[in-house]
Amino acid sequence: MTSKRVVAPYVLILPSFVLAAMIVIWPINELAQIASHSVNRFGQLRDFVGMANFGALLDDPNFIASLWRTGIWTLGVVGGAIVCSVPVALVLNEDFYGRDLARVIVMLPWAVSLTMTAIVWRWALSGESGMLNSALMELGLIDQNIQWLAEASTAFPMQILIGILVTIPFTVTILLGGLASIPDDLYEAAALEGAGSWEQFRHITLPLIAPFLNIALVLNTIYVFNSFPIIWAMTQGGPANSTDILVTYLYKVGFRLGKLGEASAVSLVMFGILLVFTLIYVRLTMSRRAGA
Amino acid sequence: MNWVKLRRSLLCWLVLSPIVVTTIFPFAVMLITALKPNTEVLTPAWWPSRIAWENFQTMWVATNFGNALRNSLYVSVLATLGSLIVSIPAAYAMTRFDFRGREFYRQFLLVTQMLSPIVLVVGLFRLMVALGLIDSINAVTVVYAAFNIAFSVWMLQSYFATIPLDLEEAAWMEGAGRTKALVKVFLPLAVPAVVVTAIFTFINAWNEFVIALTLLRSQDSYTLPIQIFSLVSGRYTVEWHHVMAATFAATIPVAIAFAWLQRYLVRGLALGAVK
Numbered sequence: 001m002t003s004k005r006v007v008a009p010y011v012l013i014l015p016s017f018v019l020a021a022m023i024v025i026w027p028i029n030e031l032a033q034i035a036s037h038s039v040n041r042f043g044q045l046r047d048f049v050g051m052a053n054f055g056a057l058l059d060d061p062n063f064i065a066s067l068w069r070t071g072i073w074t075l076g077v078v079g080g081a082i083v084c085s086v087p088v089a090l091v092l093n094e095d096f097y098g099r100d101l102a103r104v105i106v107m108l109p110w111a112v113s114l115t116m117t118a119i120v121w122r123w124a125l126s127g128e129s130g131m132l133n134s135a136l137m138e139l140g141l142i143d144q145n146i147q148w149l150a151e152a153s154t155a156f157p158m159q160i161l162i163g164i165l166v167t168i169p170f171t172v173t174i175l176l177g178g179l180a181s182i183p184d185d186l187y188e189a190a191a192l193e194g195a196g197s198w199e200q201f202r203h204i205t206l207p208l209i210a211p212f213l214n215i216a217l218v219l220n221t222i223y224v225f226n227s228f229p230i231i232w233a234m235t236q237g238g239p240a241n242s243t244d245i246l247v248t249y250l251y252k253v254g255f256r257l258g259k260l261g262e263a264s265a266v267s268l269v270m271f272g273i274l275l276v277f278t279l280i281y282v283r284l285t286m287s288r289r290a291g292a
Numbered sequence: 293m294n295w296v297k298l299r300r301s302l303l304c305w306l307v308l309s310p311i312v313v314t315t316i317f318p319f320a321v322m323l324i325t326a327l328k329p330n331t332e333v334l335t336p337a338w339w340p341s342r343i344a345w346e347n348f349q350t351m352w353v354a355t356n357f358g359n360a361l362r363n364s365l366y367v368s369v370l371a372t373l374g375s376l377i378v379s380i381p382a383a384y385a386m387t388r389f390d391f392r393g394r395e396f397y398r399q400f401l402l403v404t405q406m407l408s409p410i411v412l413v414v415g416l417f418r419l420m421v422a423l424g425l426i427d428s429i430n431a432v433t434v435v436y437a438a439f440n441i442a443f444s445v446w447m448l449q450s451y452f453a454t455i456p457l458d459l460e461e462a463a464w465m466e467g468a469g470r471t472k473a474l475v476k477v478f479l480p481l482a483v484p485a486v487v488v489t490a491i492f493t494f495i496n497a498w499n500e501f502v503i504a505l506t507l508l509r510s511q512d513s514y515t516l517p518i519q520i521f522s523l524v525s526g527r528y529t530v531e532w533h534h535v536m537a538a539t540f541a542a543t544i545p546v547a548i549a550f551a552w553l554q555r556y557l558v559r560g561l562a563l564g565a566v567k
Contacts, residue, residue: 008470012385013397016378016441020404023438027415034414084311091308096301104551105312108319111550113499115517116539117318119524123532124321131321134336145336165314173554226408229501233521247410254414255506263414270411278406282399 028271035264053265062241063266066249069156070225073245077163077224081171082217084164089175090205110169118233121162125149125234152242155235159243162230167223171216178212179205211284218281222274246270322543325536333533344533351537356511360519361542367433367515368497372490374437375444380486382441383448384474388457405442409435409503417506427509435507436497443496444489451485488556495546516542 035053038046057063092103109117124132125148136142149155182205190200228247231237237244237252244252246266254263305312325333326347328340351357386394409416416435417426425431455478463473504518514522520542523535 006391009385009389009391009394012381012389016382016445017397017400019374019378019434019438020401020441023416023419023435024404024407024412026419027412030415030418031412034418087307088311091304094300094304096297096304098301098305102305102308102312104554105315106308107554108315108547108551110554111495111547112543113501113517115499115501115521116543119520119535120318120322120539122524123325123536124318129334129336131324131336131338132317134338137336138338165311168311222406223408226410228408228410232501233524236525250410251413251502254417260414260418267411267414271407274406274411275403278403281406282402 031264031267031271034260035268037261039259039261049261053261054269056262057265057269060262062244063249065241066244066246069243070245070247073156073160073163074221074225076160077167077227078217078220080160080164081167081220082213085168085171085175085216086213088168089172089179090201092172093176093179106172107169109166114166114227114229115233117162117166118230121158122149122234125158149235150239152239155239156243159231159234162234163224163227166230167220170223171220174212174216174219175209178209182208214284215281218277218284222277222281225270225274225277322536322540325532326540328533330531330533347533347537348541351534351541354531354534355523355538356519357516357538357541359512360514360516363429363513364498364516364542367429367436368494370430370433371436371440371497372493374433375440375493376486376490378437379441379444379448379489380482383445383452384478386445386449387452401442401445404439405446409439409500413502413506416503420507426507427513429508429513429515432504432507432515435503436500439503440493440496444493447489447492448482448485451488452482455481484556488553491549491553495550498546 033045036048036050038049038052040046088106092099092106096102124130127133127145127147127150130145130148132148133142133145137145146154148158186204186208187200190204195203226247228251231243231245231248232251235243237248241249241252247270250263250266250270253259253266324338324340327343327345328347329342329344330347332340382397385391386397420426420428420431423431459477459481460473463477464470468476499517500515501517501521504515505521508514508518511519511522516538520535520538523538524530
């Protein structure tokens with residue numbers, strides 16, 4: 001029995017490990033190879049070029065612009081989603097008529113593929129016949145059609161808004177988990193001591209959901225940083241690359257321009273950034289477990 | 293009727309109203325456009341003059357919907373099964389055994405979860421080229437199964453941990469072997485967790501975009517998201533009523549399943565993500 005106990009877990013884990021490793025380790029190795037060699041259009045590796053592909057990236061103004069825009073995108077979407085999710089989670093944690101329906105509605109964007117969401121919004125935002133323009137006209141909020149997707153100055157903020165909308169369900173889910181873990185008697189005790197609802201929120205709710213907020217923050221940062229379909233299906237990074245973020249830049253460079261070397265270099269840069277996020281996440285969960 | 297609760301309910305709905313409106317807006321756009329007669333699609337009025345149910349029929353043929361639906365079902369069902377078959381034993385090992393490398397495996401799964409397909413897509417593309425599997429929906433299926441392992445193990449593990457060990461131990465006492473106890477005692481209790489995990493894996497696979505976009509090259513092998521995307525991208529005229537009808541048909545069944553199951557997700561994620 002003892003010897004079996006030692007072997008069994010490894011046997012049980014092996015198939016999942018092999019499958020997961022295959023789609024992670026092989027491609028990463030491949031990326032490292034391509035990024036450090038010159039590659040012709042047909043994908044054959046030529047000479048070893050060291051960091052030249054990375055150097056080419058730094059010389060490309062579109063890469064630098066995409067890098068900055070990725071920062072704005074990630075901060076905007078994650079920040080916006082957290083700011084909207086806290087009140088929504090607090091409300092959904094209350095007992096009120098129609099709460100189940102409200103929960104379903106808030107969670108709904110999660111069920112729909114980002115591609116479909118983006119395609120529907122692309123249509124809704126269309127300049128001449130889009131239903132957002134006609135709704136805003138009817139409400140008297142605008143008096144002429146706005147060409148939402150024709151310029152980065154309106155397209156990118158709209159994409160961030162849609163990003164926020166689809167990020168809220170996950171964030172609310174995590175926060176609801178946090179709120180459910182707070183015992184009711186804490187509030188009762190605070191109310192007895194005469195604490196108002198703002199003080200209760202400030203001194204009980206906020207500190208106790210802080211670890212959940214942190215985790216939502218880090219996980220969302222990772223997901224949003226990687227998010228491809230919203231921008232790709234709405235503008236494909238256009239007009240004139242003005243809404244490109246790293247992922248759409250990577251896809252264009254790799255599969256439109258056929259520069260696999262540079263695309264792999266972008267992947268590795270992203271991999272590095274993601275690794276930092278992951279380490280932050282691990283530290284957060286570790287410190288929570290040590291604290292608990 | 294309780295007046296305090298009623299007042300509170302009104303207030304709650306008032307606070308939620310902006311997000312409720314923005315959430316429902318795209319669904320309304322989708323449904324209304326799908327039901328507009330095709331002569332009215334480009335006129336900027338909200339309501340159609342009559343409801344054009346026939347759009348769904350013409351869409352089915354014009355967009356090759358049936359074929360894409362079949363591909364999507366095939367890929368999603370097999371990816372779900374594949375991912376479960378390897379994840380259930382792994383999750384069981386993670387909850388029931390204390391072994392060296394357990395923490396390493398946890399971190400490894402975490403890393404695979406962090407690396408979205410998009411970061412690896414160039415490498416995956418090269419891998420599939422090398423294996424001669426470009427345009428193969430089976431290859432896409434395997435990749436989906438693999439990318440869902442971390443999530444599945446995570447979800448399953450959080451539920452498995454709530455199944456008391458005593459029950460299995462009692463079965464051992466009565467002379468059942470470990471395997472028999474597993475099959476007769478543990479697995480029946482784990483069925484709800486497995487079903488919930490399966491449905492979420494299915495939804496992930498059903499909605500995936502970038503891998504399918506990269507690996508699938510011919511119309512015949514397109515899954516629904518790619519098929520619908522191909523109706524919109526790089527075209528001079530887009531038949532929006534067909535696109536919206538297709539989006540609606542591809543989205544609503546999954547959305548209903550999700551709405552029904554989301555409370556389990558709340559529980560599973562809260563257990564798995566934070567503990």
